[in-house]
Amino acid sequence: MATINLVEELQKPVPFSGPDMPDDELLRACVHCGMCLPSCPTYRETGDEASSPRGRLWMMSAVADGKLSLLDPDFDEQMYQCLNCRACEAVCPSGVQYGPLVEASRAQLEQHRPRPWWQQLLRQSVMSWPFDDVRRMRTGARGLRLYQQSGLSRLLQRTGVLKLMRLENLERMLPPIEESPLAPGKDTWVPKAKLANAHVFNGCVMSSVFPDVNRATGRVLAHNGYATDVPVGQGCCGAIYSHTGMLDDARVLARKNIEAFERAGDGAIVVNAAGCGSALKEYDHLLKDDPRYADRAKAFTARVLDVNELLDQQPLIPPTHAINARVTLQEPCHLVHAQRISAQPRSLLRQVPGLELVEMQESSLCCGSAGIYNITRPKMADALGDRKARNAMATGAEAVVTSNPGCQMQLRTSLIRNGSEQPVEHIVSILDEAYGGRTATGWAIDHQ
Amino acid sequence: MQSSRGLNVSETVVIESPAHLADVLADATAHRIAILPIGGGTCLSTGLPTNEHYRALDLSQLSGIENYIPTDMTASFLAGTPLRTVRAALAENGQELPIDLASDDEGTIGGLVATGYSGARRYGQGTLKDVLIGCEYVRGDGLLAKAGGMTVKNVSGFEVSRLLHGSWGSLAVLTRVNLKVLPRPKADRTFVWQDSTLAAALDRQVRFLTSFPGCIAMETTGCGDRWTTAIRFAGRESALQDYQLQLSNAEGTPDAVLDEWPLPPSTEDNPCLVANNPVEQSRGFALMLSTHQGVNALSISLPTGTVRAELDSGLVAAREITTHAEGLWMIEGGDPDWKRDAAIWGPGRQDIAVAQAVKDQFDPGNILNRGRLFI
Amino acid sequence: MSNRALIDDLVRVCGPGGVRHRLADLMVFEADGSVDGAVKTTLPQAVVLPTSTEQVAGVVKIARKHGVPVVARGAGTGLSGGAVAINSGVIISLTRMNHVLEVNLLERTALVEPGVVNLDLSTHVKHQHLFFAPDPSSQKASTIGGNIAENAGGPHCLKYGVTTNHILGVEVVLPSGDIAWFDSNQAGYGGLDLTAAIVGSEGMFGIVTKALVKLTPIPQSISVILAAFASMDDAAMAVTEIIASGTMPASLEIMDQLSIEAVEAAYHAGYPTDAAAVLLVEVDGHPLEVAEISADVEALCRRIGTVQYRQSYDPVEQAALWMGRKMSLAAMGRLAPNYYLQDAVVPRSKLVQTLDEVDRLGRASGLPVANVFHAGDGNLHPLILFDRREKGAVERVLELNHDLVVACVELGGTLSGEHGIGSEKRDHMPLIYTESDLRAMAGLKRSFDPDDFFNPGKVLPAGLMCGELKDLHMQRMAQKHGIVAF
């Protein structure tokens, strides 16, 4: 008899267990109405209920109810096919909080499922290492710059070694890097007439790959009255960890950032990377069970503003340089869905003299970038990238404007793949140009 | 033996009630007697001519308005209610059906649903199918049943009522129809222009189509070098005056402004060809032609006595035009002998197998209107 | 034959990417938008995602060969269990057939595949100043195929009519696996309007693989009016008078006090919380006409004694006025975790009486009931609020629902105005139809699908599709008329 029980035991679906289980209350909030389906990029591509938010939530409930095993490969597949773009959350009439649920499900998978060694290795090398310290990321970026310039890059692309290593996509995404990164604690921008303080969140990818955008952010903020600095001690926002279920790693980084910005004094914490912004705004949830940090996380979260949000709180100081061009807007998921910021970038662009905004179809559908998604799931990411490129190209705009580094890279590669020359610009770079760019006056740079 | 519009009627049964009708039909099915339900008898000659000897059903006793609540904007009519009665009752409450009914119309509401006739307003307001919310009927095999109800919206059960619309009494005999009625517009106006070529008239129609989507009807009629194009609006006076201004600016002053839609010439006397899709040319045949926006159908009606050769060439042309426009066509009147030779309901259809299966279910004895739609 | 053989055959038609058969992938198809408990969730044997009519026909033939039923599915937003394979079998999901194939501007028609999402079609033709008029609240997600199968309606159907008024023709795959085109213009022209029968047939007659739909010009001018009243009677009187005045607004919607409170708490839509009812009126058409009618509506509402009146021509403000109505379902979600959406219709003149009944029954059951409804056409949407985790909650909801249905039917109403019967309201059908009525409907089903092979177990109460009943009537008649058999 004992053996039979053992067999039964083995066949029983593996349930959720241990820390970070999907919150049952949140899970039951889904009434299965299906209103979220068309806004989900993976459902739009596949037409398959399993690849939809409602399908994924149904699977999570099935695991919670013991009808489906946590270790069912199709469950695993769906939890990671999801881009965590949160489009479903923004449209759900019942207010289902999808993000925390998928992150908890992933955390469960990370805890309970043995990964093949090569995947573990890949994840550790591609993901964990460079991101957990900005300095290391920067070293990496410097290395990359060298690599891009040396011609090694072309050689590797041709030999296909990268493809083998699944790094090919990472390589394709990288723009040529020109500037050196900001210096935390050193770079500050002083406005003529001070309105308030602002502290720039540096970000890993932004600071390493797009340091020019961070500089432009400082200048544009100063033009608009913000005494701006880059606090020392800050690090990666941790999104990359929370999205992949590595919640404890994310918590370490969160505590570090909270401390850094507490030290920086009053004023808004300004973020120009939508992905980082939405992660920072969720620190309160991430640390809600940490008695020492729960309240501090709440206070921190209350100070975080996306750069679009901050600048659009009042009319811009009128930009001085006309930009006679037609542009189209791509809305980063973590801006439009996670932070519900959609009107602000449009309002800002309208204030730039000469600029014309032409809307593209599906401007808020995920471009396929989604953190490291385009590295781990190149096929779906490419399909979504192509879709986005086609929509952007159909507008006939001369440039695509967005405000997230991941999107910038993904859009660039997708446009190139589809034969388009359209450049991709961060909204702050456009505003900066409208104020005269690097050579403008009206504020002072101050290297301490 | 009487003759009703060229059909052989061996006896007539006056129907007293739906239950009576059910009995009559069950009996006829049992004995395979061909049945001809007659409402007003105004269009019995349409359709395939047949040599059947029919037992006619006089439905005139099933007459009356039941359950007309003007504020509900719904009304239920017994099928044999004359159209003039329907019209008068609705008009009293400032309401109407989306079909122009003449005040002396002899037809019945059941007949109108059975034939699926619609008028010029089909373009803007649809057909009776669009306002049909329920009915009571007796199937060929004598089963008395109802579908739908008295609510303006209803998705409870399958849509039998709308299936019976336009089925020419081939599936069941209607005993009651429930309709949604419409408020009568404050004003109703038609603007008319003359052209000397059909091409010019049709161009005008296309311009109307693109620039005046708010109109409720549009039609071109004429022959030779006299073509008339009419466009009709309904609503508030202010809007109609503005439409007139816009039309005059775009098309010149209209040749006529009418408060009554010119009802199409009686088909019994005047040859008349009705087509929906703009036709490029009259194809050289000397019949009168008119195009209606709203239905992909062409109806040709030829006066008895037209020379056979002319009829045939008219038919060829009509067929060509319809095929070209992906439309449907049928012949309404005409000499029975000639009709017998022509495939009068128009081109062959893809759905015939399903249609036959539906017929077999509703009328297993093939007694109802035998020969008209189904052989 | 084994499931394996079925899957292999299906893969041959749809390719491996077009067939789902593993547990997790099937599980997500066991339900639609209806309340779990009102409709039993059932696992299909396989799900296919075809991309062409030919594939659909191929799948139908294979299912026939294996003797398993077929259920069509669009977006699965249905509220009556229509797309749930309650007898298992193969689900044909039409979501990959989602192309607008042709738009004819002169005729104002579009030829579309069934998986096109309702709102996507309107977006597609928006720059031509056209739209697809049927606007179910689910229009962001539900498909044209699902709209056709359920004969969907929405707020603007008061003026523009429901789905059936906008379908000119359909291509269908029949239970035999044959493909046919039905043209609704044939009515009166020598054929039967089989399209009319397909609309509202809940996937039981044929699978729609293409549809020719009517497009409607976007009105030149739109005015949105919000009028709040101190009593439901006043609001209902306003509706009656608007209609009696001989104008047909595009929509006439009412929300009751509980709905207003919920909406205000959740979204601050600016609706007066002390009002017993809010009436939303939308008037459209020629600008001069719209202005005149709006003025008439205002005069009429003021005479009745509106406690708050707002009107707007501005799209942004209009959206704000509509917001409370549009978000009402969501707002309920904040009052209770689950809701059951009722769909009865009553004659317009019975609205107030019906609402009183709803209120009385709701109180008696102890479950809160909110009302948001299409006042213009008498389509009620009582929302029963509950928490499914409470023991016996679902049963109590179903009981109350039953009482509500009976009350509506007694007042001359019907079971469903737009959500369909499915398996959910199937057993209520005898409340409004006699056995003969239902037998005639079963006859219609049989002429399309003699073997009860497409979506079995829906709409018709159990027993109606079995052969014996059909013969019963024949026998009775044969006896009566003195012949042995037909």
Ligand SMILES: Cc1cc2nc3c(=O)[nH]c(=O)nc-3n(C[C@H](O)[C@H](O)[C@H](O)COP(=O)(O)OP(=O)(O)OC[C@H]3O[C@@H](n4cnc5c(N)ncnc54)[C@H](O)[C@@H]3O)c2cc1C
């Ligand atoms: C816009 C417009 C245009 C018209 N054009 C024409 C025209 O061109 N020619 C013309 O003659 N009339 C025309 N009419 C009038 C038309 O004849 C009648 O309105 C109606 O269609 C026929 O009604 P009836 O009762 O006379 O039918 P009948 O002539 O008595 O019957 C016609 C057919 O319907 C069947 N039928 C009748 N009553 C029932 C019932 N209760 N149940 C089932 N089947 C039934 C009959 O069996 C027969 O097959 C037109 C009407 C309108 C509104």
Ligand SMILES: Cc1cc2nc3c(=O)[nH]c(=O)nc-3n(C[C@H](O)[C@H](O)[C@H](O)COP(=O)(O)OP(=O)(O)OC[C@H]3O[C@@H](n4cnc5c(N)ncnc54)[C@H](O)[C@@H]3O)c2cc1C
């Ligand atoms: C929040 C919410 C609000 C809603 N509001 C409304 C509303 O205002 N008005 C309204 O009418 N409905 C409403 N509904 C109900 C639902 O959205 C409609 O019934 C819709 O038409 C279903 O479309 P679907 O694509 O989701 O179809 P599904 O739910 O997938 O299927 C519905 C039925 O259609 C059949 N079917 C689907 N596609 C085909 C096809 N191609 N051929 C044949 N049969 C097919 C299925 O077999 C099933 O019987 C609402 C639903 C929700 C969840």
Ligand code: SF4
């Ligand atoms: S997540 Fe929200 S929108 Fe999606 S099915 Fe659930 S309740 Fe509906």
Ligand code: SF4
């Ligand atoms: S987060 Fe994005 S990809 Fe994931 S289910 Fe929601 S909408 Fe789909």
